[in-house]
Amino acid sequence: MGYSLDFGWLAGAAGVIARGAAMTLLLIAVTTLAGTFLSILGAAGKRNGPKPLRLAIGCYVEVMRNTPFLVQLFFIFFGLPSLGVRLDPILAAMLAMTLNMAAYTIEIVGAGLDAVPRGQTEAALALGLRPRQVFIKIVLPQALKVIYPALTSQIVIMMLESAVVSQIAVRELTYEADMLQARTFRAFETYFVVTMVYLGLSMGLRRLLVSGGRQVLGAGVS
Amino acid sequence: MIEFTFWDIVRNLLLAARWTVLLSLAAFIGGALVGLVVLFFRIAKNKWVKRIASGYIALFQGTPLLMQLFLMFFGLPMLGLRIEPWTAAVLGLTFFASAYLAEIWRGGVDALPRGQWDAGASLGLHYLQELRLIILPQAFAITRAPTVGFLVQLIKSTALTSIIGFEELVRTSNAINNATFEPFKVYGLVALIFFVMCFPLTQYARRLERAAAR
Numbered sequence: 001m002g003y004s005l006d007f008g009w010l011a012g013a014a015g016v017i018a019r020g021a022a023m024t025l026l027l028i029a030v031t032t033l034a035g036t037f038l039s040i041l042g043a044a045g046k047r048n049g050p051k052p053l054r055l056a057i058g059c060y061v062e063v064m065r066n067t068p069f070l071v072q073l074f075f076i077f078f079g080l081p082s083l084g085v086r087l088d089p090i091l092a093a094m095l096a097m098t099l100n101m102a103a104y105t106i107e108i109v110g111a112g113l114d115a116v117p118r119g120q121t122e123a124a125l126a127l128g129l130r131p132r133q134v135f136i137k138i139v140l141p142q143a144l145k146v147i148y149p150a151l152t153s154q155i156v157i158m159m160l161e162s163a164v165v166s167q168i169a170v171r172e173l174t175y176e177a178d179m180l181q182a183r184t185f186r187a188f189e190t191y192f193v194v195t196m197v198y199l200g201l202s203m204g205l206r207r208l209l210v211s212g213g214r215q216v217l218g219a220g221v222s
Numbered sequence: 223m224i225e226f227t228f229w230d231i232v233r234n235l236l237l238a239a240r241w242t243v244l245l246s247l248a249a250f251i252g253g254a255l256v257g258l259v260v261l262f263f264r265i266a267k268n269k270w271v272k273r274i275a276s277g278y279i280a281l282f283q284g285t286p287l288l289m290q291l292f293l294m295f296f297g298l299p300m301l302g303l304r305i306e307p308w309t310a311a312v313l314g315l316t317f318f319a320s321a322y323l324a325e326i327w328r329g330g331v332d333a334l335p336r337g338q339w340d341a342g343a344s345l346g347l348h349y350l351q352e353l354r355l356i357i358l359p360q361a362f363a364i365t366r367a368p369t370v371g372f373l374v375q376l377i378k379s380t381a382l383t384s385i386i387g388f389e390e391l392v393r394t395s396n397a398i399n400n401a402t403f404e405p406f407k408v409y410g411l412v413a414l415i416f417f418v419m420c421f422p423l424t425q426y427a428r429r430l431e432r433a434a435a436r
Contacts, residue, residue: 066374066420067413068381069393073412078405165287167385174288186325187296195289202284 009184010193020176027172028159028205030094035101035158036109036151043109044135057106061131064103070164072096075194077168092173093165108150112143145217152209156202163198170189174195226402232411238394239415245390246377248312253319253376259326267332275324282321288382290314295386311383319376326368331363367430374420374427376405381416391415 046057064072075090076099085093116139117210126135144151166174181190263275282290294311305434334357342352362369384393395412406424 023292062421063413063417066424067377067416068378068392070381070384071409071413071416074392074396074405075409078399079409080406082406083403127435160284160286163288164382166288174286177289177292181296188293188300189249191289191292191296195285196291198286198289199281199284 005189006186007189007193009180009186009189013180013184013190016176016180017173017197018196020171020173020194021201023170023172024159024162024201026172027090027093027097027162028155030157031097031101031158031176034094034098035105038098038102039105039109040140042106043113043219046106046110046114052221061103061106064100069096069134069161070167072100073164073168089165089168089170092168093162093170097158097162098160101154104154105151108147108154109143111150112147115146116142130144141217148213148217152206155209158207159202159205160198173201177195226398228407231398231404231408233294234394234398235391235411235415238389238391239419241388242377242380242415243389243419244417245315245380245383246373249315249380250318250373250376252305252312252316253323255325256316256320257323259342260302260320261327261331264324264328279321279325282318283325287318287379290318290370291382291386298385307383307386307388311380311387311388314386315376315379315383319372322375323369326372327358327361328363329368330363330365331357333364334360364434367427367434370423370427370430374423377420377423378416390421 042057042060045053047054049057062092073093073096076096077087077089080087080092120138120142121134124138125131129137161175162172165176166172169175177190181187184190260275260278263271264279264417266272266275277375291314293309294314295305295307298305298310298313338356338360339352347355366431380390381392384390384396391412395408399408
């Protein structure tokens with residue numbers, strides 16, 4: 001076999017790879033913030049909301065968890081325009097990722113809320129705090145601390161899943177890899193390098209989240 | 223131009239869904255076999271063997287499945303193997319599944335009390351007999367819920383093989399969508415088919431989880 005590996009193209013491609021990685025990080029940053037916010041609302045609604053809302057949230061979670069992300073993405077990007085909602089690829093990607101992640105984190109946040117002892121709520125109410133204050137100031141911080149490790153894993157999984165949005169031409173890391181290999185004809189080397197970049201990103205992201213969590217939520221977060 | 227009726231679309235999608243099911247089964251069985259080997263490495267007594275298995279698992283859990291499939295698709299021909307999308311899809315998903323299954327089962331092995339090993343040894347069983355007769359049956363039993371949960375994830379992951387050209391449900395739906403221009407209906411139906419495949423398994427996993435908690 002006369003095939004030899006060639007990484008000579010790498011020097012000229014570093015900028016493109018870095019730009020793709022930046023896009024991937026932007027996508028996951030927006031998804032993390034929006035998804036966590038949405039799942040706090042969802043988990044609270046699933047516990048304290050009126051019955052139709054609880055049912056709707058339950059259905060939403062089941063549908064999102066039992067269908068592939070790729071199909072959800074295609075549905076949003078190709079399907080919604082026929083209803084008159086036309087989304088830019090980046091926006092569609094962010095929307096799909098947020099909705100997908102929220103379905104998983106609603107369950108996670110819900111488990112966290114259940115883990116906070118009932119006495120905490122009662123004590124806060126007895127001190128004269130309003131129900132909303134009790135939720136935001138007493139219950140939620142304790143719940144977040146419990147679920148933080150699970151949330152971290154979900155964020156990393158979502159970052160890896162975001163490779164799929166290259167299929168609707170969002171110029172993130174995988175998309176740039178596709179373009180690079182088409183130009184250099186070095187498919188294996190290109191994907192190998194980009195895979196290693198993803199590995200670095202996921203390890204770095206996990207470390208960042210753990211150390212950031214320690215500072216914000218205090219010790220005991222792993 | 224050929225007109226597609228609603229039933230033509232459904233029939234074509236269901237025919238394509240056979241390949242999704244077949245691919246999921248092949249990857250799950252292959253992943254279980256390779257995963258068992260990885261598990262043996264992961265719980266070995268030798269530090270270096272253990273470290274190799276940890277690295278293998280970290281590699282597959284820390285990179286996108288799509289990249290793993292691309293590397294399989296473009297990498298294997300370099301070794302002189304002619305590779306079809308079907309082979310790349312099965313092999314890629316097999317290795318992906320093996321890493322996750324090994325890690326799930328490792329959790330089961332770790333959860334067993336140390337006394338189980340000691341009891342096996344005191345009965346005069348050697349290492350492999352201990353694993354086969356005492357440790358693994360219990361480890362599989364307590365990890366049945368996450369194993370079924372992973373099967374759901376694997377079924378959903380087969381969607382990605384459409385990108386390397388394997389003709390399964392999603393790739394067929396792309397072709398139908400290009401012919402009918404009815405993305406809402408086509409992708410909605412695809413989502414429904416996946417849901418019908420995954421939801422019973424999700425419920426089953428949940429029931430197992432509840433039974434284990436009791």
